[in-house]
Amino acid sequence: xxxxxxxxxxxxxxxxxxxxxxxxxxxxxxxxxxxxxxxxxxxxxxxxxxxxxxxxxxxxxxxxxxxxxxxxxxxxxxxxxxxxxxxxxxxxxxxxxxxxxxxxxxxxxxxxxxxxxxxx
Amino acid sequence: xxxxxxxxxxxxxxxxxxxxxxxxxxxxxxxxxxxxxxxxxxxxxxxxxxxxxxxxxxxxxxxxxxxxxxxxxxxxxxxxxxxxxxxxxxxxxxxxxxxxxxxxxxxxx
Numbered sequence: 001x002x003x004x005x006x007x008x009x010x011x012x013x014x015x016x017x018x019x020x021x022x023x024x025x026x027x028x029x030x031x032x033x034x035x036x037x038x039x040x041x042x043x044x045x046x047x048x049x050x051x052x053x054x055x056x057x058x059x060x061x062x063x064x065x066x067x068x069x070x071x072x073x074x075x076x077x078x079x080x081x082x083x084x085x086x087x088x089x090x091x092x093x094x095x096x097x098x099x100x101x102x103x104x105x106x107x108x109x110x111x112x113x114x115x116x117x118x119x120x
Numbered sequence: 121x122x123x124x125x126x127x128x129x130x131x132x133x134x135x136x137x138x139x140x141x142x143x144x145x146x147x148x149x150x151x152x153x154x155x156x157x158x159x160x161x162x163x164x165x166x167x168x169x170x171x172x173x174x175x176x177x178x179x180x181x182x183x184x185x186x187x188x189x190x191x192x193x194x195x196x197x198x199x200x201x202x203x204x205x206x207x208x209x210x211x212x213x214x215x216x217x218x219x220x221x222x223x224x225x226x227x228x229x
Contacts, residue, residue: 037218039218046206046220046221046222046223047155047163047206047208047220047223048220049216049218049219049220052218060217062216063215063216064216096162096163100218101168104151104153104168104169104210105151105153105209105210105217105218106151106153106165106168106169106208107153107155107163107165107208107218108165108168108174110162110163110164111162112161112162113162
C-alpha cells in the first residue's frame with residue numbers, strides 16, 4: 001500500500017517561498033505509471049490542482065500558478081517537492097500530495113494534508 | 121478550460137438512495153472519478169473510471185456516466201456517508217488537465 005506524507009513549515013511570511021516535501025513509502029517513485037501531484041484546498045473551499053511531476057522530471061503546472069510553482073523530484077530519497085514563490089494570504093490552504101494514476105488519471109493515494117498559513 | 125458542475129448540497133434520509141450529479145460538456149466521453157472527503161481528512165477515491173470501485177469501497181457506492189451528466193449513487197445511505205463529494209476528470213485538451221467539480225455536501229438527515 002502506497003503512503004504519502006507531506007512535510008514542511010506550517011507558517012510562511014508574505015512574499016516568501018512556500019516549500020513542502022512529500023515522502024512516498026510502500027512504492028517507488030521511479031517505477032513509473034504515476035504522476036506525482038500537488039493539490040491544495042483553501043479553507044472551506046474545493047480542490048485545486050497545482051501540478052505534477054513524472055519520475056523522469058517532466059512537469060505540468062496549473063496555468064494560474066505556473067509562474068510561481070516549481071515541482072521537483074528526488075528519486076534517491078523517494079520524495080517530490082513543491083515550491084511556491086511570492087506567497088500571499090491567498091495561498092493559505094491545506095496542501096496535499098497525491099499519486100495520479102497514468103491509466104485513467106485518478107488520484108488514488110493521498111497524503112493527510114498539511115495546513116500552510118501565510119502571515120507575517 | 122473544462123468545467124464540472126455539481127450541486128452544492130444533497131440531503132437524504134438514512135437508508136435511502138443519494139444521487140450526486142456532475143455536469144460537463146459531453147462528459148460521457150470522459151472517464152469520471154469520485155472522491156469522498158470527511159471533515160479534517162484527505163479525499164478518498166470511491167469510484168474511478170465512471171463506475172469501478174477501489175478495493176475496500178462498499179458496493180453501496182456506484183457510478184454512471186452518459187451524455188452531459190455523471191452520477192454518483194450511494195444506496196442505503198448511512199450516517200457515516202455524510203461528507204463532501206467531488207467529481208474529477210482528465211481533460212487532455214485543456215491547459216489544466218486535472219479538473220475537479222466544485223463539490224457537493226451530502227447531508228444525512
